[in-house]
Amino acid sequence: MSDTLARPFDFAPGHREAGSRARLGTLHTPHGDVATPVFMPVGTAGSVKAVTFEQVEATGARIILGNTYHLHLRPGHELVAGRGGLHRFLGWSGAMLTDSAGFQVFSLTDLVKVDEDGVSFRSHLDGERLRFTPELSMEVQLGLGADIVMAFDQCVPADAGPAEVARAVDRTQRWLARCVAAVGRGGRHRADDYERVLFGIMQGGTLPAERRRHATMLVDLDLPGYAIGGLSVGEPKEVLHEMIDLAAPLLPDDRPRYLMGVGYPDDIVTAVLAGVDMFDCVLPTRMARTGSVLTWDGRMVVKNREYQRDDRPIDATCPCPVCARHSRAYIRHLFQARELLGPMLATQHNLWFYQELMRGIRAAIAEDQLPDLARDVRRRWSEGERRRLDGVARREPGGRKR
Ligand SMILES: [Zn+2]
Numbered sequence: 217m218s219d220t221l222a223r224p225f226d227f228a229p230g231h232r233e234a235g236s237r238a239r240l241g242t243l244h245t246p247h248g249d250v251a252t253p254v255f256m257p258v259g260t261a262g263s264v265k266a267v268t269f270e271q272v273e274a275t276g277a278r279i280i281l282g283n284t285y286h287l288h289l290r291p292g293h294e295l296v297a298g299r300g301g302l303h304r305f306l307g308w309s310g311a312m313l314t315d316s317a318g319f320q321v322f323s324l325t326d327l328v329k330v331d332e333d334g335v336s337f338r339s340h341l342d343g344e345r346l347r348f349t350p351e352l353s354m355e356v357q358l359g360l361g362a363d364i365v366m367a368f369d370q371c372v373p374a375d376a377g378p379a380e381v382a383r384a385v386d387r388t389q390r391w392l393a394r395c396v397a398a399v400g401r402g403g404r405h406r407a408d409d410y411e412r413v414l415f416g417i418m419q420g421g422t423l424p425a426e427r428r429r430h431a432t433m434l435v436d437l438d439l440p441g442y443a444i445g446g447l448s449v450g451e452p453k454e455v456l457h458e459m460i461d462l463a464a465p466l467l468p469d470d471r472p473r474y475l476m477g478v479g480y481p482d483d484i485v486t487a488v489l490a491g492v493d494m495f496d497c498v499l500p501t502r503m504a505r506t507g508s509v510l511t512w513d514g515r516m517v518v519k520n521r522e523y524q525r526d527d528r529p530i531d532a533t534c535p536c537p538v539c540a541r542h543s544r545a546y547i548r549h550l551f552q553a554r555e556l557l558g559p560m561l562a563t564q565h566n567l568w569f570y571q572e573l574m575r576g577i578r579a580a581i582a583e584d585q586l587p588d589l590a591r592d593v594r595r596r597w598s599e600g601e602r603r604r605l606d607g608v609a610r611r612e613p614g615g616r617k618r
Contacts, residue, residue, distance in 0.1 A: 225363065225404070225413040225440055227252075227472045227493075234584045237465060237491035238577075243279070243472060245311040245363040246410035247303060250278045252472065252493040253577055255484070255570045256313060258501060261286040262306055265501050266556075266563040269308050274537070275564075275571040279311035279363075281496045284356050285320035285348075289341055293359035301361030301409075313496075314362035316353045316417075319445070319477070322371040330370060332387070350391040354398035358405055358412055365405075366443065367395045369417040374450035381421040384446075385430045388419045396437060403439040413440035415474060421446055422455050424462055431466035442467045443474040444492070448483075457486050464490040481510070481573055482597045485590035488577055500566035505559045507551045510569040512593070514600025518544055518562065519551035536568035 223246045230240035243250040257264045257272055259280045264272050272280065282302060287293065299305040302312060321337050322328060329336045334349030350368040357365035369388040372380055395414060399405045403414035416434045420426035434442055444463045447456055460475065464487065467473045474494035475487050484495055500510060507519030511531045516523075518530065529539035530547070538547075538561045550558030573593075580589040 224411045233581045236489045238488050238581045238586045240581050247311040253488045255574045256281045256496040258498050266559045275567045282314045284314045285317035288356050293356040297359040312362045313364040314357045316366040316368040317348050318369045350394040351398050365414050367392045367417050381426050385419050385426050389433050392416050415441040415443050417443045417445040419446045427463050441472040443476050445476050448478045460487045461490045464492050482594045485593045500570050501563050504562035504566045509562050510566050512596050514604050518547050523548040530565050536565050538565045
């Protein structure tokens with residue numbers, strides 16, 4: 217190992233909860249330590265939309281996610297590498313993870329054509345014909361300079377048949393071998409400046425046998441970390457929770473386990489109980505921009521008329537700067553008037569909400585009380601969501617009832 221690697225990547229599992237598979241841990245990265253279980257805010261195209269990095273940092277977040285697909289299209293990894301890498305380009309000194317572009321290619325673009333070498337597709341920006349291969353995904357991510365780079369995988373839709381799921385597992389595994397070859401031995405890229413590590417991604421849809429088969433192949437590669445992919449793509453919540461429960465313990469106990477793109481607070485407590493350490497999701501930022509904020513009692517559509525004269529903060533128990541200063545009535549007004557400040561305040565609150573959730577989860581694990589907290593979170597969240605949807609149904613007779 218080179219002497220220049222002052223702080224190689226490492227995961228140190230900590231206290232294990234007595235009554236579940238939940239554990240505390242620390243990700244030691246070249247850009248600082250991260251306490252797990254952790255939620256990573258999503259910085260899609262080089263920004264966590266509608267907030268500054270100071271505001272992101274103030275929530276307690278120490279790791280963010282960047283989207284390789286978006287950054288490859290604009291401004292391109294060479295430009296970012298020329299500016300000293302993504303950390304310096306953005307002005308974010310904390311840790312960073314980039315996804316592989318696989319998920320975006322399969323979900324955002326048209327005319328996707330998969331072959332053994334890679335994926336051809338059209339850009340969602342201008343329709344330009346583009347192509348991603350495992351090697352290009354690694355080149356882009358290593359150039360961007362994230363501390364954790366994700367393997368290029370093939371995602372299949374929730375309704376894919378067993379043969380299609382199995383083919384995607386095998387192809388993802390062959391692509392993973394190419395990712396490892398491009399990154400370096402053991403999935404560790406020993407660059408002059410700092411070490412980047414590669415996480416493998418488990419596919420297998422909602423088929424337990426495929427999940428098990430892929431986990432066995434993944435573990436053989438002895439990578440620095442592993443992710444559970446291909447979930448939250450339209451399957452029912454019960455199935456999602458079953459698959460999390462099944463998939464997490466299949467991955468090695470001494471490596472970080474990352475559940476990609478999930479989810480609501482009840483999904484997150486369920487996954488932590490199963491032994492998951494890392495999360496990301498666009499929910500808090502995306503919902504905020506359309507006028508929804510998160511509370512322990514479900515979503516609040518704060519732009520709705522019912523909050524017109526509501527002088528209370530979004531959540532009286534929330535320690536965020538928005539709840540300390542502003543009322544629901546004011547935030548509702550901002551959305552009505554299409555003021556930029558509306559999405560900005562809602563995003564800030566939602567990011568705080570997720571960091572508070574994770575702080576609460578870590579404190580509960582330390583006290584061996586996560587099952588109690590999880591029960592409480594699930595009950596309040598589902599009751600709140602039910603009330604909200606009942607309200608929607610009352611206001612729109614014959615309208616959408618879920
Ligand atoms: Zn708040």
